[in-house]
Amino acid sequence: MSGSQRAARFEILDRQDFSDVTYSLVIRHPRMAKAARPGQFVIVMLHEYGERIPLTIADFDRYAGTVTLVIQAVGKTTKEMQQTCKAGSFLHALVGPMGVPSSLTGRRKVICVGGGLGVAPIFPQARGFKENGAYVIGVLGFRTRRLIFWQDKFEACCDELILCTDDGSAGIKGFVSDGVKRAIDRHRDVDEVVAIGPPVMMRACAETTRPHAIKTVVSLNPIMVDGTGMCGGCRVRVGDAVKFACVDGPDFDGHQVDFHDLMMRLGRYAGQEKTAVQRWSENCRMKEADLAAELLEAADPFDEVLGG
Ligand SMILES: Cc1cc2nc3c(=O)[nH]c(=O)nc-3n(C[C@H](O)[C@H](O)[C@H](O)COP(=O)(O)OP(=O)(O)OC[C@H]3O[C@@H](n4cnc5c(N)ncnc54)[C@H](O)[C@@H]3O)c2cc1C
Ligand code: FES
Numbered sequence: 001m002s003g004s005q006r007a008a009r010f011e012i013l014d015r016q017d018f019s020d021v022t023y024s025l026v027i028r029h030p031r032m033a034k035a036a037r038p039g040q041f042v043i044v045m046l047h048e049y050g051e052r053i054p055l056t057i058a059d060f061d062r063y064a065g066t067v068t069l070v071i072q073a074v075g076k077t078t079k080e081m082q083q084t085c086k087a088g089s090f091l092h093a094l095v096g097p098m099g100v101p102s103s104l105t106g107r108r109k110v111i112c113v114g115g116g117l118g119v120a121p122i123f124p125q126a127r128g129f130k131e132n133g134a135y136v137i138g139v140l141g142f143r144t145r146r147l148i149f150w151q152d153k154f155e156a157c158c159d160e161l162i163l164c165t166d167d168g169s170a171g172i173k174g175f176v177s178d179g180v181k182r183a184i185d186r187h188r189d190v191d192e193v194v195a196i197g198p199p200v201m202m203r204a205c206a207e208t209t210r211p212h213a214i215k216t217v218v219s220l221n222p223i224m225v226d227g228t229g230m231c232g233g234c235r236v237r238v239g240d241a242v243k244f245a246c247v248d249g250p251d252f253d254g255h256q257v258d259f260h261d262l263m264m265r266l267g268r269y270a271g272q273e274k275t276a277v278q279r280w281s282e283n284c285r286m287k288e289a290d291l292a293a294e295l296l297e298a299a300d301p302f303d304e305v306l307g308g
Contacts, residue, residue: 010091013066018149021073022117024058025085029094030065032057038124039102039219039251042067043227045093046081053077054224054246056121057097059153067094070120070149076279083284098227099250102217104128107191108135111183112158113205115141115176115197119150121219122196127157135159137183137190141176141197145169177204190214194251199259199266206254216254220245222265237261 014026032042041056059068073082085091102125110129114122119140130136138158142148143166154161162179163171172179176197184190193216195205202218209216222245225233229247236245237258243249 010094012085012087012089012091014087015085018070019147021082022070022147022149023073023082023085024068024070024120025081026066026068027091027094028065029067032067032094032097033060033062033065036060036067036097036124037101038104038128039121040097040099041227041250042069042094042096042098043224044069044081044091044095046077046084047092050080050092051077052093052095052225052227054098054221054227056219058120058123060124070117072117079281095227098246100248102128102194102251104134105132107132109137109187109190110134111137111139111180111190111193113139113141113176113180113193113195113197115195115201116143116147118195118197118201118219119154122194123150123153123157125194126154130157130159134191137162137187139164139176139179139183140171141165141179141201142170143167175204176201177208180205180208184209184212184214192217193254194218195254199263202254202257203259206257206259210255217251218254218257219250220252220257220262221250222262235265 011028012025013028015023017023036057041054043052043054045052055069055071057067058070071078071081073079104125107129112122112126112129126136126138136158138154138161140154141164145165148170162183164174164176164179165171167173180193193205193209193214195202195216196219206216206218220236222234222236224246225231227246229244232244234245236243236252238252239256243252
């Protein structure tokens with residue numbers, strides 16, 4: 001057994017694939033499941049040489065002692081996890097829960113908006129608002145019908161659910177900001193909108209609610225390194241202040257966030273990220289080629305049986 005296998009401690013109990021790029025992992029971690037609150041995230045290391053990546057706790061079950069992550073394979077680490085994380089395998093490290101939990105009490109009517117992968121992290125908040133007695137309107141957006149996931153989980157905790165698809169193959173044709181408009185038109189007494197998804201989507205939601213002066217909370221996803229407020233990597237501009245998303249957020253006032261700055265910072269390492277994923281996939285192809293060569297060179301295990 002290698003060192004990394006010996007150190008592995010966080011067992012993956014279940015995996016589901018929602019699409020070619022999106023998958024969920026259910027991980028055994030009773031203490032994390034007990035401590036987790038909606039809005040928090042973890043830092044994950046796949047193996048001892050892996051990079052540390054932040055992922056939102058998309059669900060937790062205190063009785064089963066599990067946490068659920070929903071991941072989109074966008075680059076080296078998330079693709080490597082997609083390839084290697086299976087039920088019965090282990091994560092090297094899972095640190096958290098991190099970040100300030102979302103504030104869920106004292107609201108009478110809220111709209112919870114999730115776009116694409118953002119649908120997963122908005123789920124614990126929608127459920128938390130419901131548990132605290134709010135009337136919850138869910139607005140979920142996907143590019144197309146076949147990418148929809150967790151609709152049943154939202155139906156169970158939302159009083160109303162507005163599904164939006166870019167191509168109109170399910171629900172209303174349009175973006176989540178159209179869904180938010182529709183919800184606001186129907187309900188003039190919304191206390192708060194919470195939106196999670198790509199920065200452009202969160203910005204569009206914040207601009208939709210601004211003229212109505214409805215408090216709008218967004219969950220920011222800047223590049224994080226340590227997740228403890230030490231490195232400054234996750235710096236974001238909110239109004240006149242500079243905040244660290246890992247310790248001051250990730251939830252912030254969407255009407256105050258400088259989305260342009262966030263998007264600029266997110267794209268800063270695009271060159272290195274491209275190189276990392278290229279190197280990793282070349283390495284995978286080389287390993288596959290080595291394995292194929294080994295198999296060709298190896299004696300045919302059926303030779304004896306067949307008398308060759
Ligand atoms: C608080 C928070 C919660 C997140 N929750 C989720 C989640 O639940 N599911 C999910 O799939 N993704 C989530 N992300 C984004 C996820 O961390 C990145 O997709 C991941 O780090 C990409 O790594 P990579 O090596 O696969 O891709 P790379 O090719 O390295 O990067 C692809 C893109 O991901 C972003 N990214 C890269 N490294 C980091 C990093 N260290 N921290 C943050 N973003 C990074 C950048 O925008 C980059 O352009 C979250 C990010 C933050 C900050
Ligand atoms: S990730 Fe280092 S300060 Fe936030």
